[in-house]
Amino acid sequence: xxxxxxxxxxxxxxxxxxxxxxxxxxxxxxxxxxxxxxxxxxxxxxxxxxxxxxxxxxxxxxxxxxxxxxxxxxxxxxxxxxxxxxxxxxxxxxxxxxxxxxxxxxxxxxxxxxxxxxxxxxxxxxxxxxxxxxxxxxxxxxxxxxxxxxxxxxxxxxxxxxxxxxxxxxxxxxxxxxxxxxxxxxxxxxxxxxxxxxxxxxxxxxxxxxxxxxxxxxxxxxxxxxxxxxxxxxxxxxxxxxxxxxxxxxxxxxxxxxxxxxxxxxxxxxxxxxxxxxxxxxxxxxxxxxxxxxxxxxxxxxxxxxxxxxxxxxxxxx
Amino acid sequence: xxxxxxxxxxxxxxxxxxxxxxxxxxxxxxxxxxxxxxxxxxxxxxxxxxxxxxxxxxxxxxxxxxxxxxxxxxxxxxxxxxxxxxxxxxxxxxxxxxxxxxxxxxxxxxxxxxxxxxxxxxxxxxxxxxxxxxxxxxxxxxxxxxxxxxxxxxxxxxxxxxxxxxxxxxxxxxxxxxxxxxxxxxxxxxxxxxxxxxxxxxxxxxxxxxxxxxxxxxxxxxxxxxxxxxxxxxxxxxxxxxxxxxxxxxxxxxxxxxxxxxxxxxxxxxxxxxxxxxxx
Numbered sequence: 332x333x334x335x336x337x338x339x340x341x342x343x344x345x346x347x348x349x350x351x352x353x354x355x356x357x358x359x360x361x362x363x364x365x366x367x368x369x370x371x372x373x374x375x376x377x378x379x380x381x382x383x384x385x386x387x388x389x390x391x392x393x394x395x396x397x398x399x400x401x402x403x404x405x406x407x408x409x410x411x412x413x414x415x416x417x418x419x420x421x422x423x424x425x426x427x428x429x430x431x432x433x434x435x436x437x438x439x440x441x442x443x444x445x446x447x448x449x450x451x452x453x454x455x456x457x458x459x460x461x462x463x464x465x466x467x468x469x470x471x472x473x474x475x476x477x478x479x480x481x482x483x484x485x486x487x488x489x490x491x492x493x494x495x496x497x498x499x500x501x502x503x504x505x506x507x508x509x510x511x512x513x514x515x516x517x518x519x520x521x522x523x524x525x526x527x528x529x530x531x532x533x534x535x536x537x538x539x540x541x542x543x544x545x546x547x548x549x550x551x552x553x554x555x556x557x558x559x560x561x562x563x564x565x566x567x568x569x570x571x572x573x574x575x576x577x578x579x580x581x582x583x584x585x586x587x588x589x590x591x592x593x594x595x596x597x598x599x600x601x602x603x604x605x606x607x608x609x610x611x612x613x614x615x616x617x618x619x620x621x622x623x624x625x626x627x628x629x630x631x632x633x634x635x636x637x638x639x640x641x642x643x644x645x646x647x648x649x
Numbered sequence: 650x651x652x653x654x655x656x657x658x659x660x661x662x663x664x665x666x667x668x669x670x671x672x673x674x675x676x677x678x679x680x681x682x683x684x685x686x687x688x689x690x691x692x693x694x695x696x697x698x699x700x701x702x703x704x705x706x707x708x709x710x711x712x713x714x715x716x717x718x719x720x721x722x723x724x725x726x727x728x729x730x731x732x733x734x735x736x737x738x739x740x741x742x743x744x745x746x747x748x749x750x751x752x753x754x755x756x757x758x759x760x761x762x763x764x765x766x767x768x769x770x771x772x773x774x775x776x777x778x779x780x781x782x783x784x785x786x787x788x789x790x791x792x793x794x795x796x797x798x799x800x801x802x803x804x805x806x807x808x809x810x811x812x813x814x815x816x817x818x819x820x821x822x823x824x825x826x827x828x829x830x831x832x833x834x835x836x837x838x839x840x841x842x843x844x845x846x847x848x849x850x851x852x853x854x855x856x857x858x859x860x861x862x863x864x865x866x867x868x869x870x871x872x873x874x875x876x877x878x879x880x881x882x883x884x885x886x887x888x889x890x891x892x893x894x895x896x897x898x899x900x901x902x903x904x905x906x907x908x909x910x911x912x913x914x915x916x917x918x919x920x921x922x923x924x925x926x927x928x929x
Contacts, residue, residue: 355829356749362830363743366736367755369797372778374762377771438667441660454915455668461911461918462675463858463877466903469884470674473897479692481677488694519671523923576768579860583881597769604773605865617773624770632764 378628385622390615402622412591412612413623416599417630419506423595424574426510431570432563435518439525440555453526456519464516468583471512475499502592505585509593513580517573521566528562529555564645568638575631582607596627675904682706682897689893702894709898717872718879719902725788725863725875726856732796733803733852734845740799741807741844742833746819763801772865779866787873791863795856803848806924810844811837847921850914854922857907876903 385402389395406413442453459467475482475498486492499505532555540550578597581587586608587594602612603620677696681689682705684698709715744756775794776785784790814837822832860877867873874882880899911918 352828358829359743359747359749360751362739362833363747363752363755366740366797366799369736369793370755370759370762370799373775373794373798374771375758376778377774378765378767380774380777381767381770438664441664444660446657446660452664452668453919454912455671457915457919458675458908458911459671460922461854461858461907462904463860463907465860465877465881466858466900467674469881469900470678472884474674474677476692479690481692481694484692484694515670515674520922523919527923578769583860583884600770601772601861604770605868620770620773624767627770628765628767631766635764 381621381624381628383621384618385625387618387621389618389621391617395618398618402619403626405619406623406626410623412594413596413599413626415591416594416596417627419593420575420577420595420597423506423510423513423577424571427513427574428567428570430510431514431518431521432567434514435521435566436525436556436559438518438522439529440551442522443526443529453523456522458519459516460520462516464579465583467512467516468580471508471515472499472584475508499585500589502589505589505593509581509584512584513574513577516580517570521570524562524566525559528559532558560645564642567642568635571638572631572635575634600624600627675908678897679901679904682894682901684894684897686892686894689897705894705898706902709895709902713883713892713895713899714871714879715876715899715902718874718876718899721788721873721879722857722875722877722903725792726853728792729795729856730849730853732792733800734848736796737800737803737807737848737852738811738838738841738844739833740804741809741811741841742837744804744808745811746816746829746832746837759799759801759804769861772861775862776865785866786870788863788866788875790866791859794862795852795859800852800855803851806847806851806921807844809924810841810847814840846914846917847924850910850918850921853910854907854918 384395386397386399387395388398388401438456442449442456474480477483477495477497477500480498482498483492483495487495496504498508536554536558537550540554545553576597577595578601581593581595581598582601585593587598598607599612600620600623601607602614603616603623604614606614680696680698683701683703685700685702688698743752747753776790779785779790779794782790784793818836818840819832822836827835858877859875860881863875864878864881867875867878871879871882876899880896880903883896883899
């Protein structure tokens with residue numbers, strides 16, 4: 332025994348650590364299998380479902396008929412409303428991006444200051460982000476209600492409006508309210524993202540800048556903003572995609588009213604699948620809805636890819 | 650010095666105005682839920698009710714089905730939270746420690762699904778599938794989709810967290826003769842307490858707030874609706890117009906549990922949700 336025996340034990344241990352037995356592999360696969368099946372059923376299957384039925388005239392009860400490109404031809408040539416809703420979606424996403432990002436960055440810089448009670452503000456700003464979007468839509472439709480809403484009451488009371496404003500009676504006013512509410516729900520979350528980015532900036536940079544005599548303003552533009560660029564790249568994309576997929580808020584707040592002018596692409600297609608409220612389109616056109624879903628999915632992917640390509644530089648800015 | 654104090658005051662005033670905007674809508678609704686229907690209908694700038702109507706809540710609870718909705722929300726959220734904790738930690742463990750090609754392939758698929766998502770347009774196929782599996786018309790379909798549908802954000806957070814546990818710990822357990830599954834049960838899972846809290850919170854937020862998925866699963870079955878669906882239904886069915894007091898009480902009932910959880914656990918909440926997006 333002695334030395335030799337010890338070596339044997341050591342080798343045994345070593346091989347045991349390295350060994351990844353067949354049994355382990357089986358266990359590994361069995362453990363992930365339920366989730367993989369769930370993923371195939373609830374994530375992958377719906378994608379193939381719309382890819383398939385996009386080529387059919389299918390309404391759920393009569394026999395589906397294969398119609399080739401007809402659904403796509405209809406979408407591209409006859410369905411002006413679809414492109415209108417897509418435009419609305421882009422307008423909303425763009426408007427939200429240019430308003431929300433500056434607000435979130437400024438607030439992040441402010442709540443990053445070492446001042447008394449500053450964490451209270453962080454907690455309060457984040458609060459809207461934990462509420463249900465659908466309920467938020469409901470709350471704001473009450474606040475902005477034309478006759479007994481508090482917003483009108485306040486505006487009239489302070490002399491900012493001469494009479495009650497019918498917020499949901501006109502396209503741009505309604506879009507404005509949607510934008511405001513959508514801002515309200517996410518500005519806190521985006522602020523937190525930027526705050527995390529700010530806290531990752533090394534303090535030495537500011538000290539050096541101070542020694543070089545740069546004032547707060549220049550520090551902000553030459554250190555803070557460039558150092559935040561990688562975070563911005565991610566947050567911009569999340570915000571953009573998030574707004575383009577906006578559904579609940581619009582359905583609950585305006586449901587596309589007045590006259591379908593605030594309809595966005597997701598709510599529009601949703602109504603080809605399901606009956607919702609006073610529908611402007613006939614529901615249960617599953618084939619056509621699928622083709623619109625395919626087109627929209629492709630548009631969203633293209634935008635994501637273009638964005639990633641264009642914004643590549645933001646990641647390498649420093 | 651004077652400039653600095655002034656600066657600070659300006660910042661505080663600005664931050665307070667934003668804070669007011671953030672809180673006001675919720676505060677207004679909760680306060681208005683104690684007003685009489687008459688008072689809500691008339692509107693005006695008064696925040697506080699002239700007389701506190703606590704029985705709005707009793708009536709909403711008993712007459713407007715809110716007891717049922719609350720119960721539905723509670724059990725749906727409970728099963729989604731418990732289920733998501735189990736599936737997300739397992740997925741995180743397998744994706745972090747797994748070595749087989751199958752696992753790598755699945756991981757690649759899950760990650761690439763981020764780029765081809767059709768959002769709420771997947772709802773109808775999901776519903777038809779649930780119908781063939783006998784799961785439609787109840788919240789069990791929602792629970793199963795949420796628990797087993799591999800939420801990319803949660804999987805991402807979980808994988809990142811397991812990656813931070815040193816591999817030597819697994820190896821020590823291996824020497825003691827533990828297999829892949831046992832290492833998870835006895836070693837890794839107990840070490841994942843912060844992750845469990847994070848997954849629990851973000852899945853609770855999702856489950857409690859969810860609207861469209863439970864909506865399509867409980868269309869026209871009002872006694873199976875969760876709170877959010879029930880509350881919105883009150884508005885779209887036109888019932889709200891005649892009984893604003895009940896509608897507002899209902900909205901408050903749907904908000905209060907979430908607000909309480911948030912106020913108690915806001916640090917974990919903020920960290921968890923931020924982590925999800927940055928890593929995702």
